[in-house]
Amino acid sequence: MHPSSDVVARLSGAVKRYGQLTALDGVDLVLHRGELLAVLGPNxxxxxxxxGLLLGLIRPEGGRAELFGLDPQHLDARRRIGVMLQSAMLPLTLRVGELLRLVASYYPNPRPLEESATLAGVADLLKRPYGKLSGGQQRRVQFALALCGRPELVFLDEPTVGMDIDARQKLWAAMRILVAEGCSVVLTTHYLEEAEALAQRVVVMGKGRVLSEGSVDDLRSQVAHTRIRCITDLDAATIAGWPNVVSVEREGARLRISTAEAEYVLRRMLDADPTLRELEVQRAGLAEAFIELTQDDAIQQEAA
Structure with a gap:
């Protein structure tokens, strides 16, 4: 349980419409100090x-948006945040070091340039013009700009798009450092493994509403399916007819089984095939929980 004084950002019953389209339909969202919150959902x-509401870039038609208890457009609130959006229009001719110095100058207590560059993995790019960098390098520079002011809250909107695996892992490590320092992070991402690796709490959204929220384990628990993989002589069609078996697929010599009752299925398989081997049992991951939650929402919307 977090005390209310730990709340750094909040949406309360937020409603936003674009013509006939309701983009947000009474959304409640809370972010606590030192928390990494992943916000997931389809396009x-x-x-x-x-x-956009929390940044003060747009205004709600209903409800309320707050940053540090203030209007998001209030200067005192804005000086306490860092932002990395999906796209950024930055001066192409400025060198990376010049961009970092410029943005850091807007904050009352910025990080030293070298510290920001090292944390974001751009120390070797400081003398390079921004416009001469690759897409992945530009994303790392944008991350450096988001953290250079030593913000209390950072918004990262699809931060690792365009990055290779090594750069993505380094950015994950930097995010963990920020959270360890007490910084709060709002992360939106299409990479579910990213949310699973980083987030203390996850919010799943669909069609302008919050479908579910909680820890990664909380969301996993909403999906009862467990995956079983093994090498067996048992027939896939036979197992598919057993109670509580959701699906069975053959992958070469292996069977892949999805079930809501793993213990029952395993006992029956071992009784039927004592030579069963290379057994793997894995609980549902965040990807399965996300798919099930968003699919259920789509079905409910169609039924309505």
């Missing part, structure tokens, strides 16, 4: 609109 779910 059009309302993620970017929620971020």
């Amino acid at each position: 059009g779910a309302g993620k970017s609109t929620s971020i």
Whole structure:
């Protein structure tokens, strides 16, 4: 349980419409100090609109948006945040070091340039013109700009798009450092493994509403399926007819089984095939929980 004084950002019953389209339909969202919150959802779910409200870039038609208890457009609130959006229009001719010095100058207590550059993995790019960098390098520079002011809250909107695996892992490490320092992070991402690796709490959105929220384990627990993989002589069609078996697929010599009752299925398989081997049992991951939550929402919307 977090005390209310730990709340650094909040949406309360937020409503936002664009003509006939309701982008947000009464969304409640809370972020606590030192927390990394991942906001997930398919395209059009309302993620970017929620971020826009918290940044003060757009205004709600109903409800309320707050940063540090203030209006998001208040200067005192803005000086306490860092932002990395999906796209950034930065001066192409400025060198990376010049960009960092410029943005850091807007903050009352910025990080030293070298510290920001090292944390974001751009120390070797400081003398390079921004416009001469690759897409992945530009994203790392944008991350450096988001953290250079030593913000208390950082918004990261799809931060690792365009990055290779090594750069993505380094950015993950930097995010963990920020959170360890007490910084709060709002992360939107399409990479579910990213949210699973980083987030203390996850919010799943769909069609302008919050579908579910909680820890990664909380969301996993909403999906009862467990995956079983093994080498067996048992027939896939036979197992598919057993109670509580959701699906069975053959992958070469292996069977892949999805079930809501793993213990029952395993006992029956071992009784039927004592030579069963190379057994793997894995609980549902965040990807399965996300798919099930968003699919259930789509079905409910169609039924309505």
